[in-house]
Amino acid sequence: MFSIPYGRQNIDEADIAAVEAVLRSDWLTQGPAIERFERKVADYCGARHAVAVCNATAALHIACLGLGVAEGARVWTAPNTFVASANCARYCGADIDFVDIDGETFNLSPDALEAKFEQAAREGTLPAVLIPVHFAGQSCQMREIAEVARRYGCKVLEDASHAIGGRYLGEAVGGCRHSDAAVFSFHPVKIITSGEGGMVLTNDPELYQRLLRLRSHGITRDPAQMRGEAEGGWCYQQLELGFNYRMTDIQAALGASQMDRLDAFVERRRRRVADYRRELEDLPLSLPRQLPETDPAWHLLAARLDQPQWRRPLFDALRAEGILANVHYQPVYQQPYYRQLGFRDGLCPVAEAYYQRALSLPLYYDLTDEAFDRVIQAVRTSLSEIAS
Missing domain, CATH: 3.40.640.10 (Type I PLP-dependent aspartate aminotransferase-like (Major domain))
Known part of the structure; x- marks a missing residue:
């Protein structure tokens, strides 16, 4: 696989x-x-x-x-x-x-x-x-x-x-x-x-x-x-x-x-994000809201799960299926170097809450329909088991 x-x-x-x-x-x-x-x-x-x-x-x-x-x-x-x-x-x-x-x-x-x-x-x-x-x-x-x-x-x-x-x-x-x-x-x-x-x-x-x-x-x-x-x-x-x-x-x-291919790269990413929105809309997660004044390039697709306790098991389940999901990002000030400077939890509560539920799904120009379907099926199956 x-x-x-x-x-x-x-x-x-x-x-x-x-x-x-x-x-x-x-x-x-x-x-x-x-x-x-x-x-x-x-x-x-x-x-x-x-x-x-x-x-x-x-x-x-x-x-x-x-x-x-x-x-x-x-x-x-x-x-x-x-x-x-x-x-x-x-x-x-x-x-x-x-x-x-x-x-x-x-x-x-x-x-x-x-x-x-x-x-x-x-x-x-x-x-x-x-x-x-x-x-x-x-x-x-x-x-x-x-x-x-x-x-x-x-x-x-x-x-x-x-x-x-x-x-x-x-x-x-x-x-x-x-x-x-x-x-x-x-x-x-x-x-x-x-x-x-x-x-x-x-x-x-x-x-x-x-x-x-x-x-x-x-x-x-x-x-x-x-x-x-x-x-x-x-x-x-x-x-x-x-x-x-x-x-x-x-x-x-x-x-x-x-x-020379920048517009083609971005257009393919926008179409794939639309596919994700359609296929994941009934699941207990949310994707970033697109503002009407923006037309994003969509470097990442960062999903936010409804419950923080689902993130680790879903991440592990996807990785076990060869789907290399990632997390973007832990608040910078929670890194050890910045904690040494005196930063503490609670500084940016919205960012902290987001991080606890964040999971980035595959998104790139060569993401084929076969690979995309595999990601969707794995997310659906794993999240259904984890959330039940």
């Missing part, structure tokens, strides 16, 4: 040919494929600038630095996310805090955010940057979130790692209409892949120039940015402490090729 993962990449002959062309070229890294990939993503999303890096964690890190996050600053994010959404602030020496989620979309709650800002204003603990996470590929309510954040002088960095190809208010996620910058991930389980890889998008030209430096040791070769006159054409200057976060041309070629 073949295993059914919760997510996986799709690689075709065009992808292989694109990578092979780079391998036969003069450039394996820091070459023209990088800029082609960046331009392709920026144009698709309607953003002015894009900076490709080695992974989305690196993208979040340099985006935070570019937005001024430093030691003593505060950053807020959602707890229902991978740890990178919070770790990026810690890399900068900043304090992190968490805003609870909406109980129906599983995304950051605008109401909880408003209340937290009001309290922080009274206490003098306002954040410098807010990182809303587009969980599972559905955009957060960015118009409302941006309005309240800017009222309190807070910059906004969208963690859109799950959401390339999604739309919000009729526009592509990543266009930064309601944020200062946005980040995508190209890990193999995401919508498109470059193997590993990430990207920061922004409409701010000064931020863009700093991101370019930060991804490559803080170095510039642009005479206009140098301190004093360049000695010659060989000259470069390190203007600040940056990192080696560069993407290779091999990765960029794969990512750019995958962009």
Whole structure:
């Protein structure tokens, strides 16, 4: 019996040919494929600038630095996310805090955010940057979130790692209409892949120039940015402490090729989510509510069971059938590292309640009808036995 993962990449002959062309070229890294990939993503999303890096964690890190996050600053994010959404602030020496989620979309709650800002204003603990996470590929309510954040002088960095190809208010996620910058991930389980890889998008030209430096040791070769006159054409200057976060041309070629099929990838995922909604509607579980202003990319399909005690036996039963269900996510602040910083249970009760009942079902481009039917039958049979 073949295993059914919760997510996986799709690689075709065009992808292989694109990578092979780079391998036969003069450039394996820091070459023209990088800029082609960046331009392709920026144009698709309607953003002015894009900076490709080695992974989305690196993208979040340099985006935070570019937005001024430093030691003593505060950053807020959602707890229902991978740890990178919070770790990026810690890399900068900043304090992190968490805003609870909406109980129906599983995304950051605008109401909880408003209340937290009001309290922080009274206490003098306002954040410098807010990182809303587009969980599972559905955009957060960015118009409302941006309005309240800017009222309190807070910059906004969208963690859109799950959401390339999604739309919000009729526009592509990543266009930064309601944020200062946005980040995508190209890990193999995401919508498109470059193997590993990430990207920061922004409409701010000064931020863009700093991101370019930060991804490559803080170095510039642009005479206009140098301190004093360049000695010659060989000259470069390190203007600040940056990192080696560069993407290779091999990765960029794969990512750019995958962009040609992004809409097809997303459309297949949307149809499969509709299939899940139809087939599971009579079971004691719920799927995330889709807001009318969103058209999600659906990186994940996260179900919420009616009872928390059903999650472990259902997870184990599905795994025994070769169906590699997963859980997304335990609240970040419940991880041992964050508990050491003083975080305790009860901070975000909606996220905690969601986690106790969460189970992600397989969702990817190559999920065949046969595999899908197998998942549905296994969920039905196992949940019926467990819940009876």
